[in-house]
Amino acid sequence: MGNTNQITAQLHMAEAVKNNDELVLKQLYQECYGKIEVHILKNNGTKPQAKDTYQEAFIATWQNVKSGKFVPTNETALQGYLYRIAKNKWTDYLRSSQFKKTSSIGEGYEIPDEFDETSTDNIEQLNNAMEAFRQLGNECKQLLTHFYFEKKSLREIAMAFEIGEASARNKKYRCINKLRELAKTPIFKNE
């Protein structure tokens, strides 16, 4: 198998990640998790910590692929990138005061000399938006999921809801306004 083919495969994969192709996302998620878990368990972590760190890294990878901050250039690019982000996130955690208060880094633990490429989106506003989405009614949730995550067309959405295209369009506008409203008045507690 030629190297060019592998790069092409990576570019296809990145494109599928951008389009939230569920099968590709699932494959990528499941394929890389084991390695990260082993790394975190070996380095003073627990399984729940491994899961959280990995999921954060997965979201950062996905966001950076979507925004074009990361473009794969070799055959293992995407997986390697995800792995590196997760590893760096774990290293950051180990370096953080929260961890040092309760434990000390064991001898022989190497802090990798790698750059951090974690996405730097406005975290607070993003969290507000996510929380607002969770508070939305079911119909709006479904409609926005179809449209923005699954990238379905208005026509497909109209068919799924058994309504006309114009009313699907109006509904989407109303749902977005509802979402804006909820995101502006965050009533949730810090968890």
Place this chain on the structure above:
Amino acid sequence: MNNSENISQERFERIEQYLEGKMSVDERSRFESELTTDPQLAAQLEELRVLILGVETAVLKDKMEAFHADLTPVRDIASGGGNRSTVIWRWSIAAILIVAFGLFWMLKSDNDYEKLYAKHFSPDPGLPTIMSSTANYEFYEGMVNYKQGDYKTALSKWETIRDDAMGMDTLHYFRGVAYLAKGDPDNSIKYLQPLWNMEDNSFSAETAHYLGLAYLKIGDIEEAINYLTFSKEESAKEILSEIKD
């Protein structure tokens, strides 16, 4: 950011088209020049961008929970060792069976066992190879050779893989089977034996099966019976009854 004002439907759809990359080149450059002169438009664009990203991220988070629930459990490397009582229990059953078969197998010659081995050995069919799964690329590349019966190449590709890359059990298991298929039971035992003593080996029954066959091949019938009794394969039962005959 001032985001309290109303965004008209028309304006919202325009911003959305821009965000989704659905504008023509002309429309796009017009929109971008408006952005530089209209700070309100720029603020609304940013607000909607984060909202839509929030929707997608929230959905992805839910999806990840489903992906995670669907994972094959990964071994807890911190626990190590093995469950002593399980191991002892396994050996007690084996010991009883040895006594049961004991009277019969002593009369057989080495040649008979070699024949019996040849009759019943077939290598594990292997794992499906997903060539795009490049994190374990080396492993799957070797798996292609393994499936083609080129055990030597498979083993040399697997030589450099670290234990934690694939899961130690998967790697050792296929190395063990490949050595056996290559006609090298001693090396096969080297990989399979420690695997058998390991708790949480996902190939437990299969490991027992091939260990049994490896010992059968070298003519160590006592050990062969030990392991074959833990195999779930039909052929293991046949071997045991043939040893008896």
